[in-house]
Amino acid sequence: MSPSVLTNPRAERVKAVRALGRRSARQRAERFVVDGPQGVREVLRFAPKTVTDLYVDGAASQRHGPLVDLARDANIQLHQCSSAVMAALVDTQHPQGLVAVCRPVDVSVEDALADESGFVVLLAHVRDPGNAGTVIRSADAAGARAVILSSASVDLYNPKVVRSTAGSLWHLPIALGGDVTELIAACRERGRRVLAADGAGTTLLPDADLSGAHAWLMGNEAWGLNEASRAQADDVVRVPIHGHAESLNLALAATVCMYASADRSSVKRTS
Amino acid sequence: MSPSVLTNPRAERVKAVRALGRRSARQRAERFVVDGPQGVREVLRFAPKTVTDLYVDGAASQRHGPLVDLARDANIQLHQCSSAVMAALVDTQHPQGLVAVCRPVDVSVEDALADESGFVVLLAHVRDPGNAGTVIRSADAAGARAVILSSASVDLYNPKVVRSTAGSLWHLPIALGGDVTELIAACRERGRRVLAADGAGTTLLPDADLSGAHAWLMGNEAWGLNEASRAQADDVVRVPIHGHAESLNLALAATVCMYASADRSSVKRTS
Structure with missing residues (x-):
């Protein structure tokens, strides 16, 4: 050698x-x-x-x-x-x-919210590295403008998160935010409706208003979103469960929600 | 004791x-x-x-x-x-x-196809236990009529498959089929259009015809579907990738496809 x-x-x-x-x-x-x-x-x-x-x-x-x-x-x-x-x-x-x-690539919350069109994703208290990385990969695929992780979430630079993003870490702006309350407020100040995705939501995904700029708020894999976050959101949306399954896991539910956003805006674009 | x-x-x-x-x-x-x-x-x-x-x-x-x-x-x-x-x-x-x-709970392919409405899922050569189980769980949640595994797929009763289904193993009919060609033929004989989900598809998911009874054909996680299966299908459909992501993983892509089926039929049902 x-x-x-x-x-x-x-x-x-x-x-x-x-x-x-x-x-x-x-x-x-x-x-x-x-x-x-x-x-x-x-x-x-x-x-x-x-x-x-x-x-x-x-x-x-x-x-x-x-x-x-x-x-x-x-x-x-x-x-x-x-x-x-x-x-x-x-x-x-x-x-x-x-x-x-x-070197780190995260941007400020302000920069992540600079593009005021389409949708962004807020991850609140997401703890599992594989889930966080997979949601970032899906957000990229579905055309999210940005992803913002709350301070209580897993570290973006955890090797398992980095691997699970499959490269999407470098494809869209990702910010490391403060607490969830501040992040929801920041989205609303910039004209985004905040849609909390939660199995306890009263609005079914097909009925949700995804027409304007919005932010999907995704909670922890085990216990979902807390009451305060749900109350602060403009709407609480659930993915319909048609069979006997109890729920979808976080990454699957998040991906279905984000593709509903992408699908309805692309339908509009082509019609 | x-x-x-x-x-x-x-x-x-x-x-x-x-x-x-x-x-x-x-x-x-x-x-x-x-x-x-x-x-x-x-x-x-x-x-x-x-x-x-x-x-x-x-x-x-x-x-x-x-x-x-x-x-x-x-x-x-x-x-x-x-x-x-x-x-x-x-x-x-x-x-x-x-x-x-x-004791095993799988049904015959004939029984899995007895209900000729809605959609079913064919898993062709899916090898990863976690993926197979997760797709079964999603199929349940999205309201699939049945799931059929080709003979080259992972064993349904592998402990990791069983665990990943999160109970959905017992919620809908699941059949252990023969080779993919036979399964596609069986679906078509019973009036189902066969839609191959593949990153190389020419039809985008929002443009796919999901109006009648159909079967989603999902391929291996690493190398997708082979040429013969794609050629035999009525259409080859891809989930649109809006950002820079190369692809979605199998379970995510399958879930987005199945929810598109569920969503469009539920839109019809409620309108």
Whole structure:
């Protein structure tokens, strides 16, 4: 192996990257980790200037040559490393040979609400990383203008959230907001109706008014939205359950709601 | 502990239940396992006669008294067991103290297609247990008449599939079919249009004809539907992607498609 290849899994540099698996270390360093070719490709395409370092093992150098070239062209610091170092960089079962260290990409709540058309998504107290990431991916697919996470939600830069977004983290504005009450107020000040999605809602989704600019408020996966948030919303909407199922999970219900928004505005656009 | 409590995790009876984690043992015994209060509650509500045995530990006996009473009233064989036995019965990280041994509930393809209204779902080569179970749960919620799994799909009675259905396994007819070609033909013979859901489809979901009886054909999570299946379908439909996301995952795309079916027929029903 050439002397420029990192081979010591206990090197300080390697430990510093691995530490970014913890929220406290991410906040201190103002960096987070993107693991695997899908995420690395998307950050290089959409936000290359936020990437500070790219770690690549031998197999990935060969398999993902164009990605590595892209990083080189963007003047990103490249580190060839052994598979032992790759395994030490991130806490995943099957490291995929590419790890990028990146700067945060979240925007202010004000910027997230700058576009006053269409719909945005507010995540209130969403704790499960897979759910949060999946909702961000769906929001991207359904054409949301932005996603805003309340302060009580899971950390956007948690590696599982980053992975579950499947690259959507870099596709639309995402803001890290304060408490839910403030976020609802901020949406309404900018002319958005706030629709709380909740299994206890009285308005069925097909009957909800999605014609103007609006914000979908999605609650915690286990206990939904609290009474105060529901009372503050302009309407509380539930996805109809036609069979005997008790409910849909958070990501599914959120996706159905967002596609209803997308569908009705696209129907309008084409008619 | 009373002498009627099972305390030996290595007893033959305990090993026989644990073996049902493997497909071959399930097929030999014609039994499968339902783990945890949600699944046990739903099978006791919707198909009590298919439950042969219920294993309960001390904590669950107290917490889920009404469920245990329900099982007793249905003449199901009750086995009190120690927490060590409970942990040995199933291969889950956090046993929840209730394990039922049940007979299969799948129906024939003919029976699944007996109701010729609304929509059904065909799962072709769906391999991931969580995806299969989640689609069954969504199909229930969206009001599908039935779900049919092709022979190349994951086993319906895989413990992870059973858990992911969140009880919907017992809420609507589910059939285990042969190959996809036969299933498509069977649907069309009974007057159903077959709509293949595929990211490569030319018809956008909002433009798809969902007015008559139809069948949604959903492909594998990794490589979608093969050319032959797409060619055999009456239409190939894609969920519109409005942002930069590459795709939605299988369960999300399937749920959006099924709710489009439900929504348009409910709009008709109420207008």
